[in-house]
Amino acid sequence: MTSDQTRSPEELRAEMVDRIIANRQAIAGLHPLSERVLATMRRVPRHPFVPDADLVQAYAEEAVITKRAADGAALSCASVPGVVAMMLDQLNVQPGDHILEIGAGTGYNAALLAELTGPTGQVTTVDIDPEVTTHARQALDAAGYERVQVVTGDGRFGAPERAPYQRLIVTVGPWDLPPAWWHQLAQDGRMVVPLRWRGQARAVAFVRRGDRLESDAEELCGFVPMLGDGQDGERSATLDPGGLVTMTWDVDQDIDPKALGDIFDQPRQNVWSGESVGPMESLDGIWLRLTASTPGTCRLVAGQAAVDAGLRDAVMPARYPAVVQGESLAYLTLRSVSEGERRWELGASGHGPRGADLAEQICDQIRAWSPDRTIHPTIVAYPAGTPTAEIGSSHIIDKPHTRLVVRF
Known part of the structure; x- marks a missing residue:
């Protein structure tokens, strides 16, 4: 039998795409990716764009870090292939499209975009780091994609010289949508952006509809x-003296971690929803519903050390949604339905004077999510300054350049 290290790039690339397909089939609610995107990923080699990775790593379902900061934080990488495929599917590139990519990375995504738009289209990729753009330029040229334009510059300002764009894709994680992206996107054009709000990030496929973006x-x-x-x-802060639990929230939220004090020293109040999940069911929709309805939604990060110290339940993953109000906090949790059965009831654990009320708010969203667990909201972005009366929502997430609404 041939070892992994002696297998051809073609074999490994085919397995990469087959793995992407299988991974999506295993998760309820994920639609199949377009055959056009999958065929492009089978055709375009990834390993020349990540020369420091061996062949197996180049085609594994993992990100390949290509540049780190002095503290070890990732500054640039080749994204996980499954995420690349998903976002290209969302972008729905058509032959002849003019495309702007924010975040050049290794150049691999730009090569895929060039294949999808074809010889009559244009691809422009922008990155603020000259080392990144130099590598991307060299890799693209070596792979035969000289027609891709690589620009060194601040991605916030796009590339106005080739605007308007029918497609705009962002491969870094923005917290806000800079005005230049709005202005350079054609009417009815698509923008796919991994936008961050309320402690989580979503690859959102927006369509420009006049003066707003609708997902x-x-x-x-x-x-x-x-x-x-x-x-x-x-903003982030630890919530316990040992620094085992970290809370992350947005600057527009009325959250003060100092007001929580020693929150985990206060009695835990559990509330259960009566709804249960199996091992392959995603809970992400609950978090998304919380961002649409509950102003204090944020993120907690706590690993096994926090479990061992009794600061959180052992049944939740390391990152999970929480709700904060004043001196109180509640977070999503679950418990086994019965001995030996792989099913868990969802609920929430609260601490502080309003902990039980906040836990009940989380359970309300669990119950709202449960009847149709794969439903997707409409996420609408309006320019900052849009009057609230025009938006027509009582729960608006305000950022410097954007007013965001999540509607179910």
Whole structure:
């Protein structure tokens, strides 16, 4: 039998795409990816764009870090192939499209875009880091994609010289939508962006409709945070003396971690929803519903050390949604339905004077989510300054350049 290290790039690339298909089939509610995107990924090699990775790693379902900061934080990478495929599917590139990519990375995504738009289209990729753009340029040229334009510059300002664009894709994680992206996107054009709000990130496929952007698809994802003015919109703090539990929230929220004090020293109040899940069911829709309805929605991060210290239940993953109001906090949790059965009831654990009320708010959203667990909301972005009366919602997420509404 041939070992992994001696297998051809073609074999590994075919397995990469087959794995992407299988992974999506295993998760309820994910639609099949377009055959056109899958065929393009079978055709375009990934390994020349990540020369420091071996062949197996180049085609594995993992990100390949290509540049790190002095503290070890990732500054640039080749994204996980499954996420690349998902976002290209959302973008729905048509032959002849003019495409703007924010975040050049290794150049691999730009090569895929060039294949999808074809010889009559244009691809422009922008990155703020000259080392990144130099590598992308060299890799694209070596792979035969000289027609892709690589620009060194601040992605917040796009590339106005080739606007308007029928398609715009962002491969870094912005917290806000810079005005240049709106202005450079053609009417009815599509923008796919891994937007961050309320402690989570979603690859949102927006369509420009006049003076607003309306989504027609979204999926959970994660990207290296975007740098620059208006993108530093998240704050984090630890909630226990040992630093085992970290809370992340947005600057527009009325959340003060100091008001929580020693929150986990206060009695835990559990509320159960009566709804249960199996092992392959995603809970992401609950978090998304909370962002649409509950102003104090944020993120908690707590690993096994926090479980061992009794600060959180052992049944939840390391990252999960929470709700904060004043001196109180509640977070999503679950418990086994019965001994030996692989099914869990969903609920929430609360601490503080309003902990039980906040836990009940989480359970309300669990019950709202449960009847149709794969339903997707419409996410609408309006320019900052749009009057609230025009938006018609009582729950608006305000950012410096954008007013965001999540509607179910």
